[in-house]
Amino acid sequence: MEQAGPRSAHGSAGAGTPDIRTEAVRVPAQPQAAGVDRERHAAPGGAGVRGEHTHSEAPIPRPRAEGARPVVQRASVRGQILDALRAALVAGELAPGEVYSAPVLGERFGVSATPVREAMQQLALEGAVEVVPNRGFRVVERGTRELAELAEIRALIEVPVMLRLARTVPAARWAELRPLADATVRAAALGCRATYAESDRAFHRAVLALAGNSQLVRFADDLHRRAQWPLVGAPATRGRADLVADAAEHTALLDALAAQDLPVVQSLVREHFAGA
Structure with a gap:
């Protein structure tokens, strides 16, 4: 249940596609330079201009050699970029209050601005970023009060569910989740914030899934x-x-x-959320 992490991120790749490695998601904040460039989309006669301002930034070299396979394959590009941006956000690569443009992020990932813009729009729907007209997307600035409110909501939802599961789920089923708990321990030992965040959520999804309520799992995972x-x-x-x-x-x-130690279950879950 963490909210800040080290400067590393791992984008998860779709099936049959290469991972977006840590070095491919380091995204510097964009300076507010006077010059303005726009992303140009191919059109008859070169017409048609669309995209966020890039503030005359020097192009960021793509992390691949000339003629090599692209960092991100066309299949599931948007999903891979979304995963990479989420990991960069968790790791602090995308800093609160900073504005990032889709064309510049596209240069970093070795893709066009379109899948980056689509992924950023999804993050905007989730509340992680906000649209800045003609500039790009600003990472939302969040304080400790919001984090405390999230912890309170999660406890209100998950504590009763886990207490009910403790009374009804046999011990053998909990043993089946042991590998997921062990995976969080290994991820924590690596010190990689983004990797730990993914394994942490995977563990909690598996626990709540035993309640048989997919809407609960989806809502809790979003929180x-x-x-x-x-x-x-x-x-x-x-x-x-x-x-x-x-x-x-x-x-x-x-x-x-x-x-089936209900008092300990309740205490652990509440402290776990509060510690986040």
């Missing part, structure tokens, strides 16, 4: 993702020890659920 966004003015990284301690709570929670 969880929002809780992982960086806070304005907060450090970009948390210590590896903090991540390891957070991951250890997953293992303790499974033990309490399997033992």
Whole structure:
């Protein structure tokens, strides 16, 4: 349940497509230069201009050699870019309050501005960024109060569900989730904020899925993702020890659920959210 992380990010690739590696998602904030360029789309006679201003930034070299395969393949490009942007957001690569244009981000990923713009529009729907007309997308600035409110909502939803599951789910089913808890421990040991965020959400999705309510899982996962966004003015990284301690709570929670220890389950979940 983290909200800020180290400056690294891993975009998840679609089936049959290469990963967007950490170095491919480092996105510098854009200076407010006087010059303005626009993305040009191919059209008869060269007509047709559309896109955000790029503030006369020097093109960012694509992370591939000339003639090599593109960093992102055409299949599932938008999904890969969305995953990479989400990872960059969690890792603090996209800084709160900064504005980023689709053409410049497209240069960084080695794709056109179109899939980047579509992915950013999805992030805008999720509340992670806001549209800045003729400039691009600004990362939303969030404070500790919003994070506390998210933790309160998550506790109101998930604590009763987990208490009910503790009374009804047999211990053998909880044992099946042990590999997911172990995966969070390994991710925390790596110190990679984006990798840990993904494994953290995967564990909680699996726990809540036992309730048999897909709408609950989807809604809770959205709240969880929002809780992982960086806070304005907060450090970009948390210590590896903090991540390891957070991951250890997953293992303790499974033990309490399997033992049907309701007071411990309630205490662990509330403290887990508060610690985020």
